[in-house]
Amino acid sequence: MKNSSRRGFMGKAFGAVAGVGAVASLYAMKKSWDPLPSVKAAGFATLDMSGYKENELVTEKWRGKPIFVLKQNEEMLTKAKANPKEMDRLIKIGDSYFMVCVGLCTHLGCIPGYNPDDESFLCACHGGMYDFSGDVTKAPPPRGLDIPPFKIDGNKLVLGEEGPEYKKMLESGTTLKV
Amino acid sequence: MAHFTKATSVKDWLNQRLAVEKVEKVMMSEYWIPKNINFLWAMGMVLVITFTLLLVSGIFLLMYYQPNVNLAFDSVNYTIMREVDFGWLWRHVHGVAASVVFLIIYIHMFTGIYYGSYKKGRELIWISGMLLFVAFSAEAFSGYMLPWGQMSYWAGMVITNLFSGGSLHADGLVEWIRGDYVPAQAFLNRFFMLHVLLVPLAIMGLIGLHFGALRIPHVNNQDGEEIDFDVESKKYLAGDKAGSKVMRFANDFMSKDMMVVGIYLIFFFYLVFFHYDFAMDPVNFDPADGLKTPAHIYPEWYFLWSYEILRPFSTNVGLIAFAFAQVIFVLLPFLDRSPNTVPASRRGLFRIWFWAMLIDMIVLTSMGKVPPSGIFSTIGLYAALTFIGLWIALPFITKMEKKV
Amino acid sequence: MKNKEPLILVVVVLFSLLTYYLVEPFAHSQMHKHHESEGFEYKDLPALTKKGDATKGQELVMGAAACVGCHSIEKAGVPAAMEPQDAAASYGVNPPDLSNAGAVYSARFLADLIKNPAHALMVEHKFDASKGQMHPMVPFYGAGGDIDQEVADIVAYLQSIAPKAEDLTPAMAFETACGRCHAVHYENWTQIGEKPKFKYKKDELAFDIKVLEYQKSLTKYMGKLPPDLSIYIRSRGEHFIKTFVENPQQYLKGTAMPRVGVNAESADKVLEYLEDSGDLKRHERESVGKNVMIYIVIFAIFALLWKKQVWKELH
Numbered sequence: 001m002k003n004s005s006r007r008g009f010m011g012k013a014f015g016a017v018a019g020v021g022a023v024a025s026l027y028a029m030k031k032s033w034d035p036l037p038s039v040k041a042a043g044f045a046t047l048d049m050s051g052y053k054e055n056e057l058v059t060e061k062w063r064g065k066p067i068f069v070l071k072q073n074e075e076m077l078t079k080a081k082a083n084p085k086e087m088d089r090l091i092k093i094g095d096s097y098f099m100v101c102v103g104l105c106t107h108l109g110c111i112p113g114y115n116p117d118d119e120s121f122l123c124a125c126h127g128g129m130y131d132f133s134g135d136v137t138k139a140p141p142p143r144g145l146d147i148p149p150f151k152i153d154g155n156k157l158v159l160g161e162e163g164p165e166y167k168k169m170l171e172s173g174t175t176l177k178v
Numbered sequence: 179m180a181h182f183t184k185a186t187s188v189k190d191w192l193n194q195r196l197a198v199e200k201v202e203k204v205m206m207s208e209y210w211i212p213k214n215i216n217f218l219w220a221m222g223m224v225l226v227i228t229f230t231l232l233l234v235s236g237i238f239l240l241m242y243y244q245p246n247v248n249l250a251f252d253s254v255n256y257t258i259m260r261e262v263d264f265g266w267l268w269r270h271v272h273g274v275a276a277s278v279v280f281l282i283i284y285i286h287m288f289t290g291i292y293y294g295s296y297k298k299g300r301e302l303i304w305i306s307g308m309l310l311f312v313a314f315s316a317e318a319f320s321g322y323m324l325p326w327g328q329m330s331y332w333a334g335m336v337i338t339n340l341f342s343g344g345s346l347h348a349d350g351l352v353e354w355i356r357g358d359y360v361p362a363q364a365f366l367n368r369f370f371m372l373h374v375l376l377v378p379l380a381i382m383g384l385i386g387l388h389f390g391a392l393r394i395p396h397v398n399n400q401d402g403e404e405i406d407f408d409v410e411s412k413k414y415l416a417g418d419k420a421g422s423k424v425m426r427f428a429n430d431f432m433s434k435d436m437m438v439v440g441i442y443l444i445f446f447f448y449l450v451f452f453h454y455d456f457a458m459d460p461v462n463f464d465p466a467d468g469l470k471t472p473a474h475i476y477p478e479w480y481f482l483w484s485y486e487i488l489r490p491f492s493t494n495v496g497l498i499a500f501a502f503a504q505v506i507f508v509l510l511p512f513l514d515r516s517p518n519t520v521p522a523s524r525r526g527l528f529r530i531w532f533w534a535m536l537i538d539m540i541v542l543t544s545m546g547k548v549p550p551s552g553i554f555s556t557i558g559l560y561a562a563l564t565f566i567g568l569w570i571a572l573p574f575i576t577k578m579e580k581k582v
Numbered sequence: 583m584k585n586k587e588p589l590i591l592v593v594v595v596l597f598s599l600l601t602y603y604l605v606e607p608f609a610h611s612q613m614h615k616h617h618e619s620e621g622f623e624y625k626d627l628p629a630l631t632k633k634g635d636a637t638k639g640q641e642l643v644m645g646a647a648a649c650v651g652c653h654s655i656e657k658a659g660v661p662a663a664m665e666p667q668d669a670a671a672s673y674g675v676n677p678p679d680l681s682n683a684g685a686v687y688s689a690r691f692l693a694d695l696i697k698n699p700a701h702a703l704m705v706e707h708k709f710d711a712s713k714g715q716m717h718p719m720v721p722f723y724g725a726g727g728d729i730d731q732e733v734a735d736i737v738a739y740l741q742s743i744a745p746k747a748e749d750l751t752p753a754m755a756f757e758t759a760c761g762r763c764h765a766v767h768y769e770n771w772t773q774i775g776e777k778p779k780f781k782y783k784k785d786e787l788a789f790d791i792k793v794l795e796y797q798k799s800l801t802k803y804m805g806k807l808p809p810d811l812s813i814y815i816r817s818r819g820e821h822f823i824k825t826f827v828e829n830p831q832q833y834l835k836g837t838a839m840p841r842v843g844v845n846a847e848s849a850d851k852v853l854e855y856l857e858d859s860g861d862l863k864r865h866e867r868e869s870v871g872k873n874v875m876i877y878i879v880i881f882a883i884f885a886l887l888w889k890k891q892v893w894k895e896l897h
Contacts, residue, residue: 011429013437016886017881024877025234032238038261110440213896216587218594255813256768259864267870285594400586419895430896433889440882447878451871456606462816463860464809475612479605540597544604548612 016140020073044160046153047100050095055132057114059103062148062159066103066111071096076119076132086133088174089144093152100157101134101145102178112145121145147175204393206428210411212399213425219397220438223284223366228279228446229381235272236374238265243324245370247363250326251465267450270458274450276318277457280480282442283311292532294519295398297413301511302391306384308508313332318478320373326366327462328472334361334369336475344494360468402520402582411430474549483539487566489550490559499562506569513569516576524582527575531568540563612642617825617832622846627694632731634738642736646725647696649680649736657681657743666762666774667796669752673718674803676762676774678795684737686758689842691800692740693733696722703840704831747847752858755851759844763800765844766791768812768859773800804838813860827852863874 045062047069052058054073059066072080072090077097080086092095103111110125120137121130129138134145151163169175185191192198203209211219238328242262244253250375257263287307290296296304319337324328338361342352403422414422425431449457456479461472477485488500506513518525522532538561545558643649644660654662656679662669666676683692695702699719700709709717725732745754756766762773770777772793780786801807814823825832827849830839844852857864 003702008891010884010888010891011433014884021877021881028264028267029238032241032265032268034263036257036261216590255816255860258770266867270867281598285598300606304697420897425896429892433892437882437889440878440885443878444875444882447871447874451867451874453811456602458816458820460817463813473607476609479601482605491888536597540601540604543601544608547609554612 007088044158047157047159048155049096049098050155052098055116057116060159065148067148067159068099068101068103068114068145070099070114070132072099072132080133085174086131086135087146088169088172089133089135091150091157092154093154095159099132099134100147100150100159100168102148103145105141106136106143106146107141133139143176146178148178206432207426208415209393209410210407210424211397211427211431212403212405213398213423214401214403216400217395217434217438218285218289219431220435221282221289223354223435224282224439224442225279225286226385228282228442229385231271231275231446232279233378234409235268235275238262238268239272239505240374245324245367246271247326247366247466250324250366254325255463266444270450270454274446274454276321277478277480278446278449279314280318280478281343283314284480287311287507288532288536291535292522293398293400294514294521296511296512297516297519299395299489300391300398303388303395304511305508306391310381310384310388311507312504313377313384315481317373317381318379318480320369320377322462322478323366323369324373325462326466326467328464328470329459329462329475331466332470332471332475333477334365338365338479340488340497340500344497358412393577398519400521402518402524476547479543479547482544483542483565486542486546486558487562488545490555490562497564502566513572514576515573516579517581518579520582526579528579531572531575534564535568538568571576597893615833617829619825622688622844622849623758624688624690624694624830624843625740627690630693630734630737632688632728632734633784634731634734634736635736635822636742638732638736639735639737639739639742642725642732643680643739647722647732647736648720652677652719655681655743656681665792667792667799670773670799670803671768674720675800677719678742678758678762680743682744682750682758683756684740684742684745685743685750686755686845687843688845689737689741691841692737695719695843696733696736697729702843704829705838705840708838720746750848752851752855755844755848756855759842759848759852763804763808766812766856766859767810769855773797806838808839811856811859815853815856815860823853823856824849 002026002144043063043167045060045067047060047067049069052069052071054071055076056071058069060069061067080090080097089099089101091100092098105112105123105128106126107123107126107128110123112121112123112130115120119132121134123129123141124154126140127138128136128141130141130145131137136142147166147169148159149162150166151158151161152165180194182194185194188219189198194293239254239258242253242257242265244250254269258269262268290304290307319333325333334356338352338355342348342356347413353359355365356362357368396405399405407424410422410424414424414426419425459478461474476482484500484503487503488496490496491499514528516525516528522529541557541561542565545554545561548554550558629829640658643655649655650660654660654677656662658681662673669676687695688811691702698721700706700711700717704716705717709715718732722733722736723729744750751797757771761771765772774793774796777789777793780789797807818826822833826839827842827844829841831835831841
């Protein structure tokens with residue numbers, strides 16, 4: 001191009017310097033889009049696990065997402081003990097077992113509904129189903145409901161912090177990182 | 179329909195559809211600029227860069243600003259200044275650029291006046307430029323409302339009250355402008371809209387007109403020389419770059435533009451990081467309070483001269499003087515009756531007129547900020563009368579001017 | 583033809599600077615009174631001549647001087663007798679906890695304050711004993727001995743329990759010196775303490791009601807609610823704040839704002855607190871600023887070199 005040959009070496013050098021400045025300003029622009037510190041600080045929720053009743057789904061809120069908490073009853077436990085994949089998904093607090101999951105279908109993010117009689121979840125959007133442990137039983141969802149990062153603190157569950165039990169779930173592939 | 183052939187390159191493909199080569203020539207490489215101009219001719223590019231900085235920083239402020247009377251102040255001073263990463267940077271760039279852009283506009287304007295760049299075919303450049311000045315003023319004023327501090331509120335109160343027209347008592351008009359009896363939610367919302375949409379659209383359109391008005395008459399030069407651009411550009415294209423009186427806009431003059439921009443940006447960023455206070459009035463860091471007027475209220479520095487023309491007179495006379503000051507610069511090409519398009523230094527009485535006008539506006543600017551009492555209000559009164567007198571005298575002194 | 587550009591540049595710069603001078607330094611000098619700081623020495627108050635004994639001071643504070651009748655001293659195990667909003671209802675403002683007083687306030691100021699509160703605080707226009715307007719803090723009339731010695735003992739005791747200068751944080755200095763009258767909502771500070779995070783709206787409202795009750799008493803006591811200081815560092819600036827707290831009357835004759843009486847070190851800490859509140863990113867601004875300046879100078883040099891190369895062929 002005749003233009004660039006005319007511009008010569010110094011023109012290119014100047015263009016490069018200006019380019020460096022433009023890229024540096026992109027960094028500041030990127031940072032300005034990050035979630036605010038107040039949003040990040042609000043990323044923790046503490047649940048008191050003593051108040052839940054068996055086979056009654058309670059929806060809590062963490063980072064703006066619905067969190068399903070389902071205390072397991074005897075029948076569920078018996079079933080789960082027969083199936084290690086289901087057992088791995090449950091969180092033991094005291095003597096009780098809980099399913100704690102992000103209540104968003106892993107297919108496209110709708111909120112599944114719970115049917116206490118069948119002890120299963122159905123997502124109305126595309127018909128995906130999950131059992132009482134949050135494991136997928138019918139496609140299209142690619143996997144069971146995701147488990148949020150948690151830390152067991154006595155009788156309490158802190159969402160947003162990664163405790164050893166959660167890390168184990170990550171390692172075993174029981175859940176993906178949310 | 180035009181005839182299209184199979185493209186030999188991306189450029190050829192674009193060329194057949196958009197005539198990019200021709201556009202490049204018209205706008206850049208064969209847009210001829212006289213050689214006898216100085217760095218003041220780079221102020222246009224400096225303004226383009228400053229406007230870009232305002233636009234970019236404004237986009238990031240817009241993402242976090244809340245146009246609500248209860249939230250606006252803290253969305254600026256807490257969210258943007260403390261929470262958003264680099265929010266402080268966008269705010270300081272925006273605030274400082276909003277102030278500095280007027281300094282450059284005034285330099286650009288007085289350059290035009292000094293060299294007679296509004297005459298003989300260049301009237302429309304001047305008029306579109308003055309319309310840009312009005313649009314920038316509206317942009318600055320509406321933007322000043324947004325942080326909803328004490329100065330925002332009381333400037334909004336005082337300036338909208340001007341529209342009551344003194345003894346005309348057009349209070350209905352004032353309430354219509356505000357959408358309320360005082361500046362409140364409706365007022366903040368509509369000025370927000372003006373600031374981020376309507377006025378910027380007008381500014382961009384006017385910038386297009388301003389550039390377009392420049393293309394046929396070409397830019398003026400510092401010697402008042404009439405250049406035959408056709409002859410000189412042929413000379414340049416034939417290879418006699420040194421002998422020709424003109425040069426290309428790009429890259430010839432653009433390289434100088436960039437040099438001036440570089441030096442300007444050193445000054446600009448020094449202000450942004452180390453001396454931003456002058457552009458962000460401390461009083462506006464108190465939240466708006468409709469029951470308490472600040473001890474001293476004054477507009478930003480670039481409005482002070484016209485504010486001071488309003489101040490020394492009684493309400494009605496003041497308003498007329500103020501209105502006069504607002505429009506009179508637009509009429510400059512028609513009030514200047516001289517046949518000469520040469521620098522003021524060679525125009526006899528006009529030379530004195532130019533420097534008197536410049537100094538008078540600085541005096542007005544200064545007096546517009548200090549409390550209007552004692553010696554200051556006397557100086558202000560005489561400076562305002564001088565301003566009006568100078569404009570009345572202009573057609574007469576330029577009529578007497580001899581052709582040089 | 584000779585190059586006129588340097589002359590033009592000088593003219594442009596001179597006129598710009600002149601305008602700047604007129605609208606900024608000159609105009610502000612005309613609008614605002616300027617007062618020099620006295621270095622927080624409180625020279626108008628009598629100097630302490632006696633050397634205090636902290637043990638005797640403790641006896642006085644806990645006994646004859648009856649300080650703990652109104653003041654808590656958490657550090658010495660004397661808790662507050664009332665909730666802040668109830669104390670404010672009784673006294674107008676919550677009497678300060680004295681744990682940090684010895685570190686925050688100047689000794690000279692404390693000594694005068696104990697003997698004559700309205701005088702040390704510069705609020706005699708508001709509390710004139712001869713007109714029966716009593717300051718809520720009862721002056722110490724002496725415990726039978728040499729009053730100056732006794733006051734020195736009390737001051738020595740307060741200093742002995744106070745944290746060392748390096749342990750006094752900006753927040754502690756602010757809370758002791760300013761925090762009972764001024765909120766700083768950017769730092770979550772209210773006149774009755776830091777506002778906690780509440781899970782339930784009801785608890786939050788209950789807290790807010792306490793604050794409002796406190797503010798109601800305070801407003802009655804001061805004439806108006808003292809302002810929130812969140813961004814006073816930007817609206818008033820460091821110099822004004824320093825000289826204002828040293829002597830509020832010199833700026834605002836008749837103001838109910840008392841002289842604060844902080845010592846120079848604590849004044850710096852209060853200012854640091856206000857800077858953290860109103861200008862949190864100042865350190866980032868300075869470091870980013872330096873880097874941008876370095877870059878932009880390089881940018882200008884390359885632009886200059888490019889221009890030189892392009893223009894070589896034009897002459």
